[in-house]
Amino acid sequence: MSTAPAPEPREPKAALIFDDPLDQQSSDDTDRGWGERPGGTGDSAADLKRFLDEKPPHHI
DSSP: OOOOOOOOOOOOOOOOOOOOGGGSOOTTSSSTTSSOOSSOOOOHHHHHHHHHHHSOGGGO
């Protein structure tokens, strides 16, 4: 008589979370990164490059 192999342990099922998602702060819910300029040297060439980089394609 042969015996069946022992079953492998299963991973636990994901728990359902019924918290309010609006209570948690998301990564875009902060002021970090808004309006910050990289470098901040006040260089007019850097300002022109930033303007050209951020200009929408229909403003060419």
